[in-house]
Amino acid sequence: MTFKLDSLFDSADKPYLDVNDLTLLSQYVSSIPERIAVYRTLRDQEVAIMQPIADALQQGTQEPEAKVERSVRHGLMVLRYVAMAMLLDDSAFVQGRLQGWLPEIVQAHDTRALDQQLFQLLDQQLAKVLTPAQINLLKPGLTKARDLLLGTGTSAPAPVPAEDLDPLASLL
Amino acid sequence: MVMTPETVHRRHQKSPKKHNHYALKDFFQFNPDHGTITDWNDTRNVLTSEDFIIGLLEGLQEEVGDASAAIMYTVGLEWGKFDSLQFERWFEKEFSMSPRRANLMFLLATWWWPFISQGWGRWEVDMSDRKQGFMFINLFDSAVARTLGDVGKPVCHLYAGLFAGFFTEMVRKQLSCIEIQCYSMGETYCKFLLGGRERIDAAAFWMNEGANARDIEKRLRAGEGGA
Amino acid sequence: MVSVADLLVDGRLPGNYFAQDLYVRGSTELGLLENRRGDRLLAIPDPLLQAIYVGLDKETGQASKMVLYNCGRWWGKNFYARFCEELADYYSQPMASLSMAEFLQSLQQCWRTHGWGQITLDMTYRDQGFLGVEIAHSPFTAAAPNSPSPSGDLERGILEIFFSQLTGRELVCAQTSCTTRGDEANRFVLGLGKRLQTAPALVANGQSHQSIMQALVQQG
Known part of the structure; x- marks a missing residue:
């Protein structure tokens, strides 16, 4: 994690922070009450936000319930990381937690199509509980998560598909 | 790299x-x-976990038996030499001065800081006998001894080699190092003696005869063990 | 129907256990590094790895490959035990019931977070009874001197014991390509001893990974 404001404190060799640094700092500080409000909403309404998404996913697909459940887990995980990233104003946090992990899991369990729908449904749900300005605070993290998961611009090596893996124990 | x-x-x-x-x-x-x-x-x-260092000791033990201690010391020596080259390079870059022109205590503290970040433990250097040509280094939380536990003899040969290799390069004089007290002997921390070969050989001899760290310090300060 | 509340019974959503910012912790006050369970970690800098190769070669000559291989086996045995224990604790279920995808992703992430490079399993020769492993950006062979024969003895040891314990079979591991002889990555093949009997000679001949694999597969 590289907390954005760290770079300000990195410049401790300078006698004082300059105007730009201070503007950055005060922008962040004044946005904290709003960030906490958004974080509280997501935390307290986690189930209320995600249950309609789970229901809609299930209704709109022929996929087995276990797979839908997996996708919902992905959604819950993403939202938690996005919420934290928003609180810290640091979308690299999302990348740190998901990269090299969730995209590969998505591929191995073949939940990409479901996850894609889930992101759309998530946008709709968030619009119901948050204001557009509040959603903007979540945007950087959400975009990063979507890009990572749905493969826009990932260069991760293709993992072995799940069905190839199970015989590993009896392989040799 | x-x-x-x-x-x-x-x-x-x-x-x-x-x-x-x-x-x-x-x-x-x-x-x-x-x-x-x-x-x-x-x-x-x-x-790595400590298993890596212990694995190295075990692997050596299997191939060369008790000579493993001397080989770990050699590995440490090489490490100290490689490290001194890197240290000179980054010290000069960071402080715009050659480490040879820096204050000695500052230089030593600066040298050890990366090892602290890398998890090799804290140290304390006692240079009061420097003029006599030897010095002591106390090491807290040795990665080797902490893992091996109480085995009744010094085990931190890798550290001893590191100190000898590094200081030999820095002072451009052949130095040796021996661990005279170790966490693995039931002590709370490890203690190393750094100095000329003759003195270190004498300390090793005294240790074999049953001397402890305090005895060795006393005899050295009394002028025993050669120049 | 999927119940979100049921998914969150204990509030936990096991994710990327080995994510670097969660897994590695340090205290400059104590000069210690540890993992998220509080087990001690050490950062081995490149000069020490180089010193291990040079020092062992000086003192033990040819035997140094054996020392490194034995070290890898010892280290690997403990690594496997810790790895299983950590994952079982984290997922609150025995390792055996973990999905293969989660297991493999964890292994890859664990490898990366420790700075051991990028590990990939190659199932191409699965039906012939061989498991391939590729390691790119290996720090170990990067520190080893150039050599016409493979130098990944540490990794050979760790992989051999890791997969032997995982599969419950006594496996043998041979290295078929190595960065110290100019290959782009280290490749290893694992299988039962009798099926890999010819491998050391093929490797010593300086054959490529592909041709070694072809010869191994053709022996039937």
């Missing part, structure tokens, strides 16, 4: 003169795409 834009330490590039950079998140840069770790001085690092 060849540095690429992915592996070069970006924070260091951004703040080349930042001295206080030994916290975990500053000192190490994780490069997730390659699976590599670069430290502040652009040296590659590998994280």
